Amino acid sequence: MMTEKNTIPYKIYLEEHEIPTQWYNMRADMKNKPAPILNPGTLQPMTAEELGHVFCDELVKQELDDTTPYFDIPQEIQDFYKMYRPSPLVRAYCLEKALDTPAKIYYKFEGNNTSGSHKLNSAIAQAYYAKKQGLKGVTTETGAGQWGTALSMACAYLGLDCQVYMVKCSYEQKPFRREVMRTYGASVTPSPSNTTNVGRKILAEFPGTTGSLGCAISEAVEAATTQEGYRYVLGSVLSQVLLHQSIIGLETKAALDKYGIQPDMIIGCAGGGSNLGGLIAPFMGEKLRGEKDYRIIAVEPASCPSFTRGKYAYDFCDTGMVCPLAKMYTLGSGFIPSPNHAGGLRFHGMSTVLSQLYHDKLMEATSVEQTAVFEAATKFARTEGILPAPESSHAIKVAMDEALKCKETGEEKTILFGLTGTGYFDLVAYEKFNNGEMDDYIPTDADLEKGFAGLPKVE
Numbered sequence: 001m002m003t004e005k006n007t008i009p010y011k012i013y014l015e016e017h018e019i020p021t022q023w024y025n026m027r028a029d030m031k032n033k034p035a036p037i038l039n040p041g042t043l044q045p046m047t048a049e050e051l052g053h054v055f056c057d058e059l060v061k062q063e064l065d066d067t068t069p070y071f072d073i074p075q076e077i078q079d080f081y082k083m084y085r086p087s088p089l090v091r092a093y094c095l096e097k098a099l100d101t102p103a104k105i106y107y108k109f110e111g112n113n114t115s116g117s118h119k120l121n122s123a124i125a126q127a128y129y130a131k132k133q134g135l136k137g138v139t140t141e142t143g144a145g146q147w148g149t150a151l152s153m154a155c156a157y158l159g160l161d162c163q164v165y166m167v168k169c170s171y172e173q174k175p176f177r178r179e180v181m182r183t184y185g186a187s188v189t190p191s192p193s194n195t196t197n198v199g200r201k202i203l204a205e206f207p208g209t210t211g212s213l214g215c216a217i218s219e220a221v222e223a224a225t226t227q228e229g230y231r232y233v234l235g236s237v238l239s240q241v242l243l244h245q246s247i248i249g250l251e252t253k254a255a256l257d258k259y260g261i262q263p264d265m266i267i268g269c270a271g272g273g274s275n276l277g278g279l280i281a282p283f284m285g286e287k288l289r290g291e292k293d294y295r296i297i298a299v300e301p302a303s304c305p306s307f308t309r310g311k312y313a314y315d316f317c318d319t320g321m322v323c324p325l326a327k328m329y330t331l332g333s334g335f336i337p338s339p340n341h342a343g344g345l346r347f348h349g350m351s352t353v354l355s356q357l358y359h360d361k362l363m364e365a366t367s368v369e370q371t372a373v374f375e376a377a378t379k380f381a382r383t384e385g386i387l388p389a390p391e392s393s394h395a396i397k398v399a400m401d402e403a404l405k406c407k408e409t410g411e412e413k414t415i416l417f418g419l420t421g422t423g424y425f426d427l428v429a430y431e432k433f434n435n436g437e438m439d440d441y442i443p444t445d446a447d448l449e450k451g452f453a454g455l456p457k458v459e
């Protein structure tokens with residue numbers, strides 16, 4: 001074991017031929033499988049045929065497969081990955097020094113591509129399967145814009161049409177994100193819009209609404225199912241997305257193994273759960289098979305606390321209630337979080353896979369407040385140089401807290417966290433923080449009860 005300082009480089013890179021060629025499906029090693037997604041009409045598990053109206057066939061197979069541990073990554077996707085992967089695994093020597101901690105901190109940096117986040121890992125996979133099926137295009141929603149950007153890049157590469165429903169407040173607040181998507185050839189519609197039935201219905205009921213992710217999902221699904229040759233794709237939450245994102249964890253593990261390093265804890269932010277599910281995948285696999293043990297921590301915003309204050313129940317994934325029901329930790333599909341600045345963490349629910357793992361106490365969750373997150377982001381930017389996305393900064397905050405605990409106890413723990421993206425499009429949020437104008441709204445129990453009241457009665 002090389003434990004001496006400086007024997008570990010600042011960045012551990014993999015050679016091109018060391019990039020994993022298979023994705024890993026954690027569900028195969030789970031004793032308690034995630035609960036099946038249900039048809040909202042019949043309350044029966046969704047069949048492949050039903051899902052095939054909305055999603056690409058190959059992705060439906062991946063979505064429903066709880067038993068196959070490894071899926072080959074098609075060569076075309078491997079080739080695309082090589083344009084921006086392997087992503088660096090960084091030893092945060094500068095941050096360790098600034099914190100004066102004996103802890104060893106590593107982060108996997110996924111912001112090294114134009115979309116600025118990990119979302120490209122699944123975008124290229126989903127676009128590839130759509131193309132292979134001979135489709136004309138795909139529809140999707142985007143909140144903060146990272147997913148829409150990633151998907152536009154992937155669709156441009158493969159020559160597919162890309163229609164993005166962008167939550168109206170982001171569409172107006174983030175014109176630059178919108179223009180990146182349009183530059184890659186996507187059409188971007190502010191949601192709710194009057195181009196769909198569900199959009200018109202929501203507009204009639206809530207005139208002046210600035211939209212939500214759940215509402216944009218409903219519109220994108222309707223757009224996919226009413227146009228010939230189109231399917232809907234989703235950037236998080238689904239089990240297929242966690243499968244594609246396992247590339248993050250597999251690369252991390254391969255890099256750490258080169259130096260005989262084993263993390264004591266793995267920390268990631270959780271919006272819909274895809275980056276965290278991807279980062280922990282091979283480590284959780286070892287834990288599930290009883291080979292090794294790790295502390296795994298999901299970090300969510302105190303303003304949208306699905307794990308820490310949500311209910312484990314069947315719920316809708318969208319506001320229009322057209323999507324299947326998923327059993328997950330949820331705040332209720334009617335819950336609209338206060339407008340915090342981590343757009344990617346504002347979904348009311350959570351991946352069914354992570355929900356089951358959390359329910360089985362195989363992982364922990366914690367929530368953090370916005371101002372503290374930006375304090376950590378600023379400290380990180382000033383020491384490690386990277387301007388982090390607000391979403392990623394939730395993980396930074398908890399990694400720093402854990403490193404400071406090590407300072408008190410003198411323990412040399414190894415901390416690994418996921419740095420999911422960069423914050424160049426979040427400078428309005430940084431401006432608020434720098435001006436001392438950021439608030440820390442936390443929903444009251446009464447606010448949450450309103451969301452829970454709308455949960456469907458299933459069991």
Ligand SMILES: *Cc1c(COP(=O)(O)O)cnc(C)c1O
Binds near residue numbers: 118146147275345
């Ligand atoms: C979308 C996003 C997230 C949250 O989504 P998950 O599916 O929970 O990973 C986190 N960080 C960034 C930068 C994102 O774009």
